[in-house]
Amino acid sequence: MSGTGTFVVRAARDEDLAHLYEMAKLTGGGFTNLPPDRRALKAKLDRSHAAFERDEPSVKDELFVLILENVTTGEVRGTCQIFTLVGQHHPFYSYRISTLTQHSRELERTFRAEMLSLTTDLEGSSEVGGLFLHPGERAGGLGLLLARSRYLFIRAHRARFGDRILAELRGVIDEAGGSPFWDGLAGRFFGMNFQDADAFNAINGHQFIADLMPKHPIYTAMLSESARAAIGLPHPSGRAAMRMLENEGFAFEKYIDIFDGGPTMTARIDAVRSIREAREAAVVACDRDGGSEALVAHGRLSDFRCSFGTVREVGDQVVIDPGCAQAIGAREDSTVLHVGRL
Structure with a gap:
């Protein structure tokens, strides 16, 4: 267990760019909010600085970047992010899992087909994301400190956030760094492998999804077995994060990420345990x-x-x-x- 006062979560500063870049190179892919690209990270820091400088009790599309620092050594050991209002400049897409039930009187059979529908239902939510803890610090509850510090920040600046909050968990990534879900669905339409699409999205945003993704529902029975098996599952490294979210009151309401099929967890902000009990x-x-x-x-x-x-x-x-x-x-x-x- 980490001692009191040894680690602190604070606002990111310009000099943290090099630390963010080094951590981004350790993520192993599929980590859209922390791309290993200096320009993209610098743009995030600039956006975060503007959010920290604005002191008005109103909700705007902003990003706060927080840093975990060892106050004894001065080392940066982790980071996390808070988005106040997603889907304002570009659509915030998710797949929603739904079921269509049909009955044939002649065959005396009922058919239940699972479908994925492209949706922007979660537009206007706040989001917690971008959480990364240095591999050498994954003990002593520091992931919990990083994760829950965001809720205390929201509680301290409640007027800057909306009514609903979400967290996207990274989906299943194979040993080669690819995504079975992407390969079985979107990759067929885009002609790009997962790594290239993920890198493009992290730097340029995902408007290209709106331009090229089919808008009609996808029947999961038509996907490969490996793609179907990945739907709604977190990456093995994200299982603990999923449990922490569930402990806070987040739930999986059948929304998944359009890239890797990972689960999107949602909650009402004022019902989040750390916010409610603070x-x-x-x-x-x-x-x-x-x-x-x-x-x-x-x-x-x-x-x-x-x-x-x-x-x-x-x-x-x-x-x-x-x-x-x-x-x-x-x-x-x-x-x-x-x-x-x-």
């Missing part, structure tokens, strides 16, 4: 005299910082440990957000 309180003291393990956040916009800490409630105020207080820049009389560590 409490705002003034810090009455900083000491090490016990308390409950928690995520603690302090500061707004570019000053936002979140870390593990111990919290002891004293009436409607809290006592937090000094390590956490130092990491997040809080002191006595500061106001913090805290939520119990699951």
Whole structure:
């Protein structure tokens, strides 16, 4: 378990570009929100800077990029992203799994056909994505810190987000880096392999999907067995992320990614557990005299910082440990957000 105050989640800065690029090269493909392309990453940082600088309580199409830093060594060890409003400049496409039931009186048989329909149902949602943790840090709950820090950020800036939130999980990728789902469906129409399509999408957006993807429903029975088997399944490395999302109240409502068939998880923002259970309180003291393990956040916009800490409630105020207080820049009389560590 990582000690309190050792790691902090903070706003991304210009000097984080090199770290983001190095992490992007470790993703292994299929990670659209973290492409191994310096220009695309720089564009994300520029967009994030603009979002952090705007201080108005209204919802616009914005991106916040957060960074996980070891405050002892200064090393960047992870990243995550929050999109406030998807599908505003380009359609946000998903496949929706549906079933068509037909009955033949002559044959006395009922046929149930599963179909994939191209949809923009999730347009206007907020999105949590782009979460990547350095392979050397996948212990001690740091993935949980990265993931849940986003919900405390949303809670601290609630007016900047909509009513619904989604998370796309990477789908099944084979040993060669290809996608059985893509090869069995979209690849037939596009004449591109998954790696090329994924790289193009990460840098240029997926308007080309709108231009070339067939608009009529696809019967899954007509896909290859490997493509059908991948529908709605997360990449093995994403199973823990799926469990974390389910613990927060996200559910799989039969929306899947159009590239790799991975599941899209959705929730109402105010029903997300970390947002719903987070409490705002003034810090009455900083000491090490016990308390409950928690995520603690302090500061707004570019000053936002979140870390593990111990919290002891004293009436409607809290006592937090000094390590956490130092990491997040809080002191006595500061106001913090805290939520119990699951």
